Structures are given as structure tokens and as C-alpha cells.
Amino acid sequence: MKRERIERLAIDVAAGELNEDAEALLNAYLAEHPKAKQWAEQMLTTYEKTQEAIAEKTSWANTTAGTPFVGKKPTGWVKWRSVGRWAAVVTFSIIIGFAAGRWGTTDEAMGIALMEPTRGPAPVKTVSDLKEKYAGTFWGDKMLALLEHRPAQQYKADLHSVSLWDRYRLYKKEKRYE
Amino acid sequence: MTSGFEAKFEELWGHTSGRISAYMFCACGNRADTDDLAQECYLRALRGWGQFDGRGSRQAWLFAIARRTRADWFRLKQRERAVVDLDNVSEPCGGLKKPNTDRIETVWQAVNNLDDEQSEVIHLRFAAGLSYIEIAGALGIAVGTVRSRLHRALKTIRRQIGETEQ
Numbered sequence: 329m330k331r332e333r334i335e336r337l338a339i340d341v342a343a344g345e346l347n348e349d350a351e352a353l354l355n356a357y358l359a360e361h362p363k364a365k366q367w368a369e370q371m372l373t374t375y376e377k378t379q380e381a382i383a384e385k386t387s388w389a390n391t392t393a394g395t396p397f398v399g400k401k402p403t404g405w406v407k408w409r410s411v412g413r414w415a416a417v418v419t420f421s422i423i424i425g426f427a428a429g430r431w432g433t434t435d436e437a438m439g440i441a442l443m444e445p446t447r448g449p450a451p452v453k454t455v456s457d458l459k460e461k462y463a464g465t466f467w468g469d470k471m472l473a474l475l476e477h478r479p480a481q482q483y484k485a486d487l488h489s490v491s492l493w494d495r496y497r498l499y500k501k502e503k504r505y506e
Numbered sequence: 507m508t509s510g511f512e513a514k515f516e517e518l519w520g521h522t523s524g525r526i527s528a529y530m531f532c533a534c535g536n537r538a539d540t541d542d543l544a545q546e547c548y549l550r551a552l553r554g555w556g557q558f559d560g561r562g563s564r565q566a567w568l569f570a571i572a573r574r575t576r577a578d579w580f581r582l583k584q585r586e587r588a589v590v591d592l593d594n595v596s597e598p599c600g601g602l603k604k605p606n607t608d609r610i611e612t613v614w615q616a617v618n619n620l621d622d623e624q625s626e627v628i629h630l631r632f633a634a635g636l637s638y639i640e641i642a643g644a645l646g647i648a649v650g651t652v653r654s655r656l657h658r659a660l661k662t663i664r665r666q667i668g669e670t671e672q
Contacts, residue, residue: 381610
């Protein structure tokens with residue numbers, strides 16, 4: 329066989345690409361032809377050196393293979409059973425609330441009491457009320473005499489004839505000068 | 507639970523990620539670019555996952571993508587180098603011609619000095635560990651062509667590392 333043929337077969341053997349029968353035939357041939365055996369061994373040496381050099385240079389690559397960046401969703405972060413339980417509770421609460429509002433009886437106790445306006449006419453004590461307490465004393469008589477001649481303080485904002493907005497503006501204005 | 511696609515991709519990744527990295531490293535020679543190239547390769551594989559027609563192995567299909575990714579990278583680098591060389595026209599690029607007494611380095615440099623056709627086969631065989639049929643599938647050539655290229659490449663390496671033919 330020619331040298332090229334021998335070398336190719338030697339490479340096939342080294343690469344594991346030659347079947348056993350063919351390999352046995354090759355070995356038998358090489359045993360009978362020392363020159364051919366030498367060619368084969370030289371090529372095998374080159375093959376092994378190349379393999380060794382590349383393996384040495386790329387050895388790090390096989391030790392740093394990580395995990396793929398896709399297909400790695402955080403599994404189990406959504407607890408579907410828990411979500412379902414809470415959804416059932418919320419839905420039940422909504423139904424109960426709707427039913428109670430729709431068909432439940434509303435008596436006065438359940439009604440919402442409207443709040444009286446806090447800014448109404450101030451409860452002013454009348455002079456007659458004060459007389460009962462202070463009449464008869466020197467300074468009490470003086471104070472009562474003064475009060476009888478002084479009209480009670482009346483805020484314009486307390487007037488109900490003006491609109492709510494105007495009442496607010498008047499109130500702010502009057503409060504500013506107090 | 508992972509879907510069938512994800513499981514298949516994970517399996518492919520598990521079998522090939524180290525070898526893809528090794529194959530890419532043979533082209534670029536540094537780990538930063540290797541990681542970029544490997545990532546780009548798998549992204550392309552993901553995008554084209556459905557385009558695999560079932561002929562040959564999925565692994566050969568992936569290495570065909572790796573080869574194209576590498577070729578694109580080479581083209582980009584050559585363009586960049588061409589721009590750089592305008593300033594350094596007289597200086598040789600790279601340090602591949604330095605003499606190195608270390609045996610592994612010598613062989614490594616001999617591999618790097620191979621032409622593209624031969625180095626592709628050497629890288630796919632020794633770095634990626636592909637069989638002849640898989641190399642043929644990845645390169646789109648016949649198995650006989652793989653054998654002859656491998657043979658020529660090894661002869662070139664032998665010549666370069668100084669083993670005399672007798």
C-alpha cells in the first residue's frame with residue numbers, strides 16, 4: 329500500500345472510525361511491513377500530539393460549562409394553590425357583601441346619621457342667662473349693663489342665605505381680621 | 507416543569523457547551539471572545555431551533571451554526587485588523603511566528619497556521635470531538651473529504667513541528 333493510504337488508515341484507527349475487522353487486517357499488514365508500520369506510527373504520533381495540545385489548551389472549557397440561560401424559570405415561585413384559596417375567600421366576601429347590601433333590611437340603627445354642620449350659629453349665652461349668675465355683684469352689674477348695650481357678634485359667614493362657597497370666603501376673610 | 511423544548515435544549519447544552527467553547531477558543535484564542543462566540547452560537551441555535559430538518563444529528567446542526575458564527579467573527583476581526591493595519595502597515599500582525607520551544611505551544615501554533623479548511627476539520631475533530639459523519643454534516647461535505655482534509659492537516663502539522671518524513 330502507498331504511504332498515504334497507510335497514514336489515512338492509521339488516522340481512522342486513532343479516531344475510532346475503523347471497524348474491528350479492517351483494523352485487524354491493517355495490523356496484520358503492518359506486522360509484515362515494518363516500513364509501513366513506521367509510517368503509521370509517525371502519523372499516530374502526530375495525531376496524539378495534536379490531540380494533546382488542543383486538549384491542553386481547551387481543558388478549561390469543559391470545566392466551566394454552566395447551565396443554559398434559557399429554560400431556567402424559577403420554578404414554584406407562584407403558589408397556585410394559595411392563590412386559588414385567596415381568590416375564593418375574596419370572591420365569597422364580595423358575594424356576601426353584595427347580597428347583604430341588596431337584600432338586607434336597613435333600619436334606623438343601621439342608617440348613617442348625617443352630621444350636623446359644625447359651623448352653624450354659635451350657641452351664644454344670652455344676657456338673661458348671665459344675669460342669673462352675675463347679677464347682684466358690683467362688677468357683674470357693670471358687665472351686664474355693657475352687654476345689654478352691645479349687639480351680639482354675628483358672622484356673615486353664618487348667614488344661610490349666601491352660597492356655601494361665599495360663606496367659606498367670608499369665613500376666611502373674617503377669620504383673617506380676628 | 508420544563509417544556510419539551512427546554513428539556514431538549516438543556517440536554518444539547520449539557521452535551522455540547524464545553525466542546526462549543528473549546529471549538530470557539532481554537533478560533534479566537536482568548537476566553538472573553540470564546541464566551542461571546544459561544545453565547546452567540548446558542549442564541550442563533552435558539553432562534554433557528556425550529557429550522558432543524560431532522561437530517562443528521564442535532565449536534566452536527568449546532569456545530570454548523572458554530573462554524574458560521576466563527577466565520578462571521580473572523581470576517582469582523584479581519585475588517586477591524588484592516589483598519590488597524592493602515593497605521594501599522596510594516597508590522598506583522600499577531601505573534602504567531604515567534605519561535606517556541608514548548609512542545610504543546612509548537613503544536614498549537616502549527617494548528618493555528620493551518621489554512622481554514624484544514625483547521626476547521628482539526629478543531630471539529632479534536633476540540634469538539636465530532637465523528638467523521640458529524641464533521642461532514644457540520645461542514646456540508648462528504649465523509650471522504652473530511653478524511654482527506656484531516657490527513658492533509660496532520661501532515662502539515664507534522665511538517666511544521668519538525669518531524670521529518672522518511
